[in-house]
């Protein structure tokens with residue numbers, strides 16, 4: 001499937017937001033867990049708990065692809081349209097932006113500085129607060145560390161400084177996804193609708209009775225069955241999470257291709273795309289972490 005640029009970048013931002021919010025929680029837990037004496041000064045060399053390297057890499061890859069696609073459209077992918085790995089995207093950024101001689105960082109000036117100076121009058125932030133600072137060297141080092149940790153051959157772990165360099169990317173207007181991931185109104189609404197749909201499906205099952213449910217399941221026909229010629233985009237029935245029969249008609253999949261979007265032809269339960277993405281994200285994270 002070929003996605004248009006805006007759509008891909010929204011997905012990247014969303015995925016980055018969810019992964020980055022998890023990394024932010026890792027920082028908080030580490031700080032909360034430490035003795036009080038260590039909380040007063042932020043020690044950036046503190047190592048994160050192992051097991052988050054995959055999530056870190058995913059967050060970084062998506063953030064860099066979104067930033068490069070927004071700043072230099074087309075440079076995020078090779079000639080065949082495959083998106084570059086994070087290491088290559090960092091090279092693109094380093095080649096495009098001269099380093100700040102004082103800090104060694106690649107800085108994209110805040111594109112909304114004019115508008116912001118008016119908002120911020122009440123509580124002025126330091127000049128350049130919203131500039132996007134990309135620490136190419138540190139993020140490249142983070143990829144080395146997490147790669148070794150993931151392959152079980154490294155001794156070091158991701159440090160707080162690596163996570164902070166990742167979270168700093170959220171200032172880019174193509175992202176700005178961290179806050180959104182934490183108070184995602186669409187998600188709560190979708191979860192609410194999902195719960196209501198499951199409730200209605202259970203009421204229907206009660207109303208018509210087990211016998212009738214079984215009869216319907218036995219004679220159910222899949223309106224979107226796969227057929228190599230007539231319906232190549234079709235899907236076989238999947239198990240319905242409410243009635244338990246293999247009668248869930250799949251119309252599409254979540255963004256990781258793990259969870260079906262559609263409706264059960266027996267109990268009428270509907271799973272929408274937002275809930276499917278959320279469940280798919282959970283499964284995907286479990287997979288990244290190597291849980292089974």
Ligand SMILES: [Zn+2]
Pocket residue numbers: 201240241242243244245247264265266267268269
């Ligand atoms: Zn069902």
